[in-house]
Amino acid sequence: MSTTAEGAGGASLSLRDVSKVYSGQSTPAVEDFTMDIRPGELVMFVGPSGCGKTTTMKMINRIIEPTSGSILINGRDVLSLNPNDLRRHIGYVIQQIGLFPHMTISENIGIVPKLLGWSKQKTAARVEELLETVQLDPREFSARFPRQLSGGQQQRVGVARALAADPPIMLMDEPFGATDPITRERLQAEFLRLQASIGKTIVFVTHDFDEAIKLGDRIAVLSQRSRIEQFDTPAAILAEPANEYVSSFIGAGAAIKRLALIPVFEADLGPVAGSPWSVPIDATLRDALDLIVLHGAGALDVVEAGKAVGSLDVERISAALGADVPIGRLPTTGHPGGRLS
CATH class of the missing domain: 3.10.580.10 (CBS-domain)
Incomplete structure (x- = not known):
């Protein structure tokens, strides 16, 4: 993975017949999930709670181990890699952010580069670059602790930390879900600006269809066991929902939602x-x-x-x-x- 991560844009990602059956359960949490994601593409997983969307995402970096199937990054099966090394080269952003409270912002962002053996000078330069990228002044925020930041500022730090080692792939699990509507809208706009410049391959889990429309290059509408009901561009899904299930996610005002895409x-x-x-x-x-x-x-x-x-x-x-x-x-x-x- 190290050869694809350093200085990377995005990577291709393929999931082939991926399933997850938990011990003691007869019904799969995820069943025969297959999808191809292009380099630099931002794909939204949207579906109800418990449908398997987060489980599917977590199998990509093997936080959850697949029961069967294969997951390929740039053609290489992730199951053949050391899981710890794999995770160091896949960015991961969660709703709870997960910043270490006893570490400064600079130390939080520099965790993965430190684990990868980067020099102090290279790590410090990367931390400063990333703080500027997420619009936090390094002179003001580097030495602060997470408790000294607002929720929106902490989420920006979480994104910066996920980008620290320049991973080709990022996984994002409802990263803006815990913020207030005004902060969430601002973070979404900043995230789109950032993605336009870095071009990472991103799998983004959300339950908010409007967020999926706003951010996604393509949207996968998932039902139970991560069954793909429709996988297409936001405009195509709004114009032609595949079935009643997809229509229920779109809700009222599909035509008005389409206006936001034009x-x-x-x-x-x-x-x-x-x-x-x-x-x-x-x-x-x-x-x-x-x-x-x-x-x-x-x-x-x-x-x-x-x-x-x-x-x-x-x-x-x-x-x-x-x-x-x-x-x-x-x-x-x-x-x-x-x-x-």
Whole structure:
């Protein structure tokens, strides 16, 4: 694994007929799970509590040993590797964060590099780099202890620690689930920015379908025993749920959820309207719709590099969605302060 981890982007990950049967149980917790994940892909596992999604993820780094099947990273079977060495080259982030309270933030992040025999200088440089990456000032946070950080700051440190040895694969088990909604939304946005720059292969477990839509390149909707009910892009699942089970996870307002996946620049813009409200061209149609409904605006101007380049109204948003969605049925979240630009 060491040859793939150092300076790595993402790695391919394949699970073949993976099953887990616990001792004394006749029913498998996971049964014949098969999936291929491309290098640099962010795959969301979503399903109800107890369906086996976390068990499946934990078999990848062998925190839970598979009963049968094979798991390949860049074509190499993880069952042939020393499990401790394997885990040092797979990043792991959990909801409880798991920072050591008696260690400083710098020491927490540097644990895996230390175990891998990195020099103090190399480890210190990596810790400083990662704190800057997760937007924590090293001068301010390196010497602090976990209890001196907010929940959101601790979660950032957890992500930094998982990235410390530059692993090609990261496993994330509901990492933002214990944070308040505002912090969670901020962490999700920061995580997407980070993934865009590092390109890791990520398996991310969540029970929140909206989070899966926002973050995932592809989503695996799982039922009992980690049966894959549908494995596709967020847009494809929202447009064509495979069955009633998947539809139940999507819930009401599938069309509105799809708006969050469509950037403004994909819509057919109208002429500049001279509206007091504007939306950036790289925002989503959901952002635009929220502003229209919040302010009762007939149209919004679309802004690129500080200049209005067109406009959007409800009809044009509906046309981009490929559906006739009456404005009176559209839920909103709103944006404090009104302007997005």
